[in-house]
Amino acid sequence: xxxxxxxxxxxxxxxxxxxxxREPATVRDIYEALLEHRKIAYTTxxxxxxxxxxxxxxxxxxxxxxxxxxPTHTKNQVIGGMLREFIDRVFNGSAEPLLVHLVKTRHIRxxxxxxxxxxxxxxx
Amino acid sequence: xxxxxxxxxxxxxxxxxxxxxREPATVRDIYEALLEHRKIAYTTxxxxxxxxxxxxxxxxxxxxxxxxxxPTHTKNQVIGGMLREFIDRVFNGSAEPLLVHLVKTRHIRxxxxxxxxxxxxxxx
DNA sequence: CTTGACATACGAATTAATTAGTACTACAAA
DNA sequence: TTTGTAGTACTAATTAATTCGTATGTCAAG
Numbered sequence: 001x002x003x004x005x006x007x008x009x010x011x012x013x014x015x016x017x018x019x020x021x022r023e024p025a026t027v028r029d030i031y032e033a034l035l036e037h038r039k040i041a042y043t044t045x046x047x048x049x050x051x052x053x054x055x056x057x058x059x060x061x062x063x064x065x066x067x068x069x070x071p072t073h074t075k076n077q078v079i080g081g082m083l084r085e086f087i088d089r090v091f092n093g094s095a096e097p098l099l100v101h102l103v104k105t106r107h108i109r110x111x112x113x114x115x116x117x118x119x120x121x122x123x124x
Numbered sequence: 125x126x127x128x129x130x131x132x133x134x135x136x137x138x139x140x141x142x143x144x145x146r147e148p149a150t151v152r153d154i155y156e157a158l159l160e161h162r163k164i165a166y167t168t169x170x171x172x173x174x175x176x177x178x179x180x181x182x183x184x185x186x187x188x189x190x191x192x193x194x195p196t197h198t199k200n201q202v203i204g205g206m207l208r209e210f211i212d213r214v215f216n217g218s219a220e221p222l223l224v225h226l227v228k229t230r231h232i233r234x235x236x237x238x239x240x241x242x243x244x245x246x247x248x
Numbered sequence: 249c250t251t252g253a254c255a256t257a258c259g260a261a262t263t264a265a266t267t268a269g270t271a272c273t274a275c276a277a278a
Numbered sequence: 279t280t281t282g283t284a285g286t287a288c289t290a291a292t293t294a295a296t297t298c299g300t301a302t303g304t305c306a307a308g
Binding site for chain 3: 065
């Protein structure tokens with residue numbers, strides 16, 4: 001058996017990002033946004049949003065004839081969960097080697113680190 | 125159609141981690157290591173390692189009667205690629221919001237940031 | 249009233265990922 | 279020489295993820 005994704009799948013995430021931008025959004029809204037980038041059927045988007053609803057990421061409400069969808073969690077919450085899952089799976093739960101990667105591949109430079117240091121000051 | 129994983133799937137990664145630890149490793153080596161944590165069939169491991177070979181992550185060589193497998197890329201190379209894919213998909217390619225998440229969720233503390241700052245000094 | 253636009257509901261097809269069973273082969277021990 | 283062990287090759291079954299078609303209903307315009 002294949003273990004179920006605990007977090008959002010790639011396509012689910014793509015749709016959630018668009019919903020977070022709009023909040024609320026109809027199937028048509030998302031369909032048109034996706035069409036800008038690739039060919040996709042209206043019913044495909046509908047199916048995906050229904051799945052996101054049964055998974056608990058979206059809630060819908062009838063408005064006129066169509067459903068209007070809203071996220072049940074913030075983007076930060078969901079993406080934070082995805083990040084945690086990634087760190088668990090790839091880095092065995094510790095964020096430091098991830099950070100080392102970011103630094104060594106120049107994804108993160110000194111300037112950003114300093115910005116983060118200031119952020120930590122604000123938090124504590 | 126479902127788009128193919130460009131990087132390692134969860135089970136593939138689990139096996140690769142074990143191979144990197146051993147280098148080289150036989151199917152039996154990995155099978156026994158996996159058995160410590162969960163029930164799995166010997167042939168399942170064989171199939172997975174064959175897939176990893178056709179995908180180019182492992183190369184095999186006959187030794188006595190069994191095959192001995194070695195990784196074709198280092199752990200850093202492969203995991204670096206997975207990290208890049210994750211950043212692209214989840215954070216639209218920019219590492220800074222990832223770093224913000226790490227800091228805000230206390231996955232990364234000031235001590236580690238300072239350690240990274242020193243690492244940057246060494247690199248440049 | 250008929251027609252077209254637009255929405256949902258339902259079902260199904262396709263591909264990837266994961267798991268494992270069965271057949272067959274080679275070697276070593278009895 | 280027979281038999282058990284350990285390996286590979288091949289096939290197949292299952293589930294998740296992704297995509298979309300068809301049927302059906304509703305409302306508004308003509």
